[in-house]
Amino acid sequence: xxxxxxxxxxxxxxxxxxxxxxxxxxxxxxxxxxxxxxxxxxxxxxxxxxxxxxxxxxxxxxxxxxxxxxxxxxxxxxxxxxxxxxxxxxxxxxxxxxxxxxxxxxxxxxxxxxxxxxxxxxxxxxxxxxxxxxxxxxxxxxxxxxxxxxxxxxxxxxxxxxxxxxxxxxxxxxxxxxxxxxxxxxxxxxxxxxxxxxxxxxxxxxxxxxxxxxxxxxxxxxxxxxxxxxxxxxxxxxxxxxxxxxxxxxxxxxxxxxxxxxxxxxxxxxxxxxxxxxxxxxxxxxxxxxxxxxxxxxxxxxxxxxxxxxxxxxxxxxxxxxxxxxxxxxxxxxxxxxxxxxxxxxxxxxxxxxxxxxxxxxxxxxxxxxxxxxxxxxxxxxxxxxxxxxxxxxxxxxxxxxxxxxxxxxxxxxxxxxxxxxxxxxxxxxxxxxxxxxxxxxxxxxxxxxxxxxxxxxxxxxxxxxxxxxxxxxxxxxxxxxxxxxxxxxxxxxxxxxxxxxxxxxxxxxxxxxxxxxxxxxxxxxxxxxxxxxxxxxxxxxxxxxxxxxxxxxxxxxxxxxxxxx
Numbered sequence: 001x002x003x004x005x006x007x008x009x010x011x012x013x014x015x016x017x018x019x020x021x022x023x024x025x026x027x028x029x030x031x032x033x034x035x036x037x038x039x040x041x042x043x044x045x046x047x048x049x050x051x052x053x054x055x056x057x058x059x060x061x062x063x064x065x066x067x068x069x070x071x072x073x074x075x076x077x078x079x080x081x082x083x084x085x086x087x088x089x090x091x092x093x094x095x096x097x098x099x100x101x102x103x104x105x106x107x108x109x110x111x112x113x114x115x116x117x118x119x120x121x122x123x124x125x126x127x128x129x130x131x132x133x134x135x136x137x138x139x140x141x142x143x144x145x146x147x148x149x150x151x152x153x154x155x156x157x158x159x160x161x162x163x164x165x166x167x168x169x170x171x172x173x174x175x176x177x178x179x180x181x182x183x184x185x186x187x188x189x190x191x192x193x194x195x196x197x198x199x200x201x202x203x204x205x206x207x208x209x210x211x212x213x214x215x216x217x218x219x220x221x222x223x224x225x226x227x228x229x230x231x232x233x234x235x236x237x238x239x240x241x242x243x244x245x246x247x248x249x250x251x252x253x254x255x256x257x258x259x260x261x262x263x264x265x266x267x268x269x270x271x272x273x274x275x276x277x278x279x280x281x282x283x284x285x286x287x288x289x290x291x292x293x294x295x296x297x298x299x300x301x302x303x304x305x306x307x308x309x310x311x312x313x314x315x316x317x318x319x320x321x322x323x324x325x326x327x328x329x330x331x332x333x334x335x336x337x338x339x340x341x342x343x344x345x346x347x348x349x350x351x352x353x354x355x356x357x358x359x360x361x362x363x364x365x366x367x368x369x370x371x372x373x374x375x376x377x378x379x380x381x382x383x384x385x386x387x388x389x390x391x392x393x394x395x396x397x398x399x400x401x402x403x404x405x406x407x408x409x410x411x412x413x414x415x416x417x418x419x420x421x422x423x424x425x426x427x428x429x430x431x432x433x434x435x436x437x438x439x440x441x442x443x444x445x446x447x448x449x450x451x452x453x454x455x456x457x458x459x460x461x462x463x464x465x466x467x468x469x470x471x472x473x474x475x476x477x478x479x480x481x482x483x484x485x486x487x488x489x490x491x492x493x494x495x496x497x498x499x500x501x502x503x504x505x506x507x508x509x510x511x512x513x514x515x516x517x518x519x520x521x522x523x524x525x526x527x528x529x530x531x532x533x534x535x536x537x538x539x540x541x542x543x544x545x546x547x548x549x550x551x552x553x554x555x556x557x558x559x560x561x562x563x564x565x566x
Contacts, residue, residue, distance in 0.1 A: 021057035022088070024066075028097040031127070032077060035431075037095075040073040041066050050499055060088055070095060078103040078128040080162050103128040106166040112173040119143050120171065128167040133158055140171065148208035150179035150242065179209035182236075182243035189250045191282040192226070197248055199309045200224070202344070209242050216344040220311060223342075225286060226250055226279035254279045258290075265559040266460045266469040268295030283307065296469075297323040313340040323453065326470065327480030328368035330453055331358045345386045351379040353404070357451040367476045368452050375450065376412045379404035387426060391539030391563040394433055397425040398566070414448035424566040432496040437566045439489040444517040455483030456513070458525075461559035463489060464511040465546030466527030468557050473513045486514035488521070491565065501535040509546060526550065539563035 024043070026034050038045045038056050046053035058066060067084045074082035074097075081100040086093060105126050110116055119139050121132045137156050144152035152175045159168040181203050186194035198204075200220040202213040214232055221230040229249040236243045258274045274290035285306045292299045299321040306314045317336040323329065338351040355375045362368040380403045387396035405417035424437040441456050459467030459481075476482050493507045509527045512519040529546030539562050548555035 021059055022090075023055045023092040024058050025092060025094045026097060027094055029099060031079070031099055031102065032074070037070060037073070041069050047496075047498070053499070058093060060093060063088065063093055067095060070097070074099065076130045078130075078167075080160070080165070101165045103160060103162075103165050103167050105169060107168045109168075109170045110172075112171065113175045114144065114147060114149075114173070116140050116143065116171060116173065120169075122169070128158070128160070130158075133169070136171075140173065142211065144173060144175060146210045146212045148178045148180070148210060149175040150209050150237070151176040151240065177240040179240045179242055181205055181207050181209055182238070182241040184244045184246065186246045186248070188246075188248040191279055192248060192250060193283055195309075196283045196307055197221070197246060199307060200311055201246075202311075203244075219344055220342060221248070224284045224307065225256070225276070226254060226284045228252075250279060262562070264461065264561055265557070266462070266561075267297060270294045280304075297321060311342045313342070314338070315340065325368075325453065325480075327364055327476065327478060327482075328362040328370075328452060329360055330451060331360065332356065332451075332453075345384055347381075347383040347385075349379075349381040351381070351404075353377045353379055355451070357453075359451065363478050363480065364476045367480075367482050369449070373413045373449060373451055374411070375406050375414055377404045377406045387424075392535070393426045393564065393566070395426055395428050397423070399423045408447040414450045415446040416444060416448075416450050416454075418443045418454060426566075432494060435491075435493040435495065435564075435566065437489075437491040439487065441487040442517045443485045445485075452483060455485065456487035457481060457483045458487060458489065458511045458513060459557075461544065461561045462565060464509045464525055464527055465507070465529055465544050465559055466509065466525070466548040466555050466557060467546075472511060472525055474515065484513040484515060484519075486517050486519045488512040488519040493565075495533070495564075498532075503533040503535065503540065505531045505533060505542075505544070507531065507544070507546070527555075533564075 026037055029037060035045045043056040043058075045056055063086050067086055071082060071084045074084075079099050079102050083098040083100065085096045087096060105122050105124055105128055108120060108122060108124065110120070119136065121136055133156070137154055140156075141152065141154055152173055155172045157170045161167075182205060184198070184201070184205050186197050188194055188197050200217065202216040202220070203210070207213070214234065217232060218230060221227055227248060228251045231247045233245040233247070234242050236245070254277055256276045256278055258272065258276070260272050262270045264270060271293040272290070274288060276286060276288035278286055280287040286304070288303045290301045290303070292301075299319060301317065301319045304316045308314055315338050317338075319334045319336075320332070321334070322331045333356040335354040336351055338349055340347065340349040353376070355373075355377065357373045357375075359368060359370050359373075362370050382401045383398070385396075385398040387393040387398055400422045402420045403417070406412045406414055408415040418441070420439075420441040422437065422439045424435065426433060426435045443454060443456065457470035457473070458464055459472035460469035464472055470481055473481050473484050488511070490510045491507065493505050495503060495505045498504050507529050509529075511525040512521050512523070514520045526549045527546045528549055529544055531542060531544035533540040533542050542561050542564070544559045546557055546559070
């Protein structure tokens with residue numbers, strides 16, 4: 001029975017005896033703060049905003065075991081001489097800590113074919129941490145495996161001199177022979193050719209072995225909706241050769257019906273219904289039809305997707321939509337042909353877009369001229385995403401870029417280009433997360449005209465949260481937002497826990513717009529706000545209240561959405 005289990009058992013027994021818990025406090029601790037020490041004994045110190053929670057308390061009968069637990073915790077963290085005593089005045093219990101001198105690292109030696117210095121979580125003169133030392137062994141083993149050395153032998157040692165309080169560390173790695181993937185055997189249903197499954201693998205026979213390639217292959221396989229289960233078995237090992245057996249199971253019912261509803265502050269009530277065949281005529285081709293209704297946009301979309309060799313995909317899409325903007329409406333038929341390449345963590349897509357747009361019900365014919373436009377635009381897209389999760393990321397970063405344009409001709413009504421880039425960075429902090437996002441867009445028109453919806457509209461839950469959806473920026477004589485030719489936006493968030501599945505966020509959104517292809521940085525819209533997040537299986541439910549910093553009582557907005565913004 002470990003210490004924590006014993007502690008919990010004692011707490012339960014003491015509660016059965018009607019013992020009265022007493023508040024627990026710490027004195028003298030400097031290097032390890034109160035919250036860390038409470039956590040070490042399974043208690044939670046309420047944050048300043050958790051006013052409804054009581055201070056941590058313990059049964060006086062457990063004081064001795066808790067004192068021992070704290071002493072051992074200090075040893076694990078490099079304080080081998082820490083002394084813990086207790087004081088009980090019948091109204092509270094205080095653990096008095098004398099941390100004394102910490103064990104510092106005097107030398108780190110490595111004997112390694114590969115450079116493992118970045119995998120060692122210590123520098124000279126750092127405080128020795130036994131847990132981090134143990135974890136570093138697994139990190140180094142995985143690093144060698146990802147570089148093809150599946151049989152590497154690691155001998156990591158630490159020597160502790162308790163008289164001088166110095167620690168000496170040695171990491172010695174014998175790589176042994178380089179490992180390679182052996183024969184790849186694929187077992188799949190009759191409707192899915194093994195060649196198709198092979199196209200999703202990030203390895204082939206003879207490639208250098210790497211667990212990362214296996215993880216990427218799993219991501220590629222489970223990205224195909226017709227696959228119910230995929231198993232990549234590398235348990236067989238013949239010295240440095242690793243045969244790989246892959247077993248694929250498809251869904252019994254390949255038809256998938258979807259339906260649902262919801263609400264967002266940007267689009268209002270949302271209704272959705274669709275049907276998809278996840279293995280249309282075999283080999284994981286998919287075909288779908290989807291209808292979506294919101295208060296400002298109605299869409300019917302047909303989609304076809306066909307996997308090709310080497311993790312490539314060909315697709316076609318036809319979308320009919322009707323959308324209401326402030327001051328005008330648009331009815332559009334968009335046909336798209338695309339070729340996509342998945343190279344985790346990168347994704348590339350080349351598209352050809354045929355856009356038939358009708359502008360009608362305009363309140364300002366000069367700003368939003370009515371009529372039909374037909375534009376053929378090639379589009380290039382690149383996404384690089386290394387976030388740990390999509391809907392609720394806690395670390396990582398992403399970059400998304402998009403470039404499209406057209407030349408005016410007998411079959412296309414405009415010469416223009418439109419460029420957009422978005423990047424975000426998420427960094428774990430102590431008990432919190434910091435996140436930064438930057439968006440930049442530019443539209444330049446040379447000949448002809450483009451639909452008004454091609455312009456950049458700011459404001460809303462994915463933009464500047466002090467304003468309503470598409471409400472920010474220049475307006476016409478009727479007070480309708482007219483959009484901008486360029487946009488620069490930044491978002492900074494601090495996300496922190498509150499209690500259980502409830503989290504909070506404070507944020508800052510800034511927007512710069514321009515009537516040329518470069519934003520006007522002399523005039524900015526600066527906002528701040530706070531929000532709540534409630535974690536659910538589909539992602540956090542989010543409520544954000546943003547207000548303009550210069551006019552907080554005049555410009556503010558409440559937003560609701562599912563999932564973190566980035």
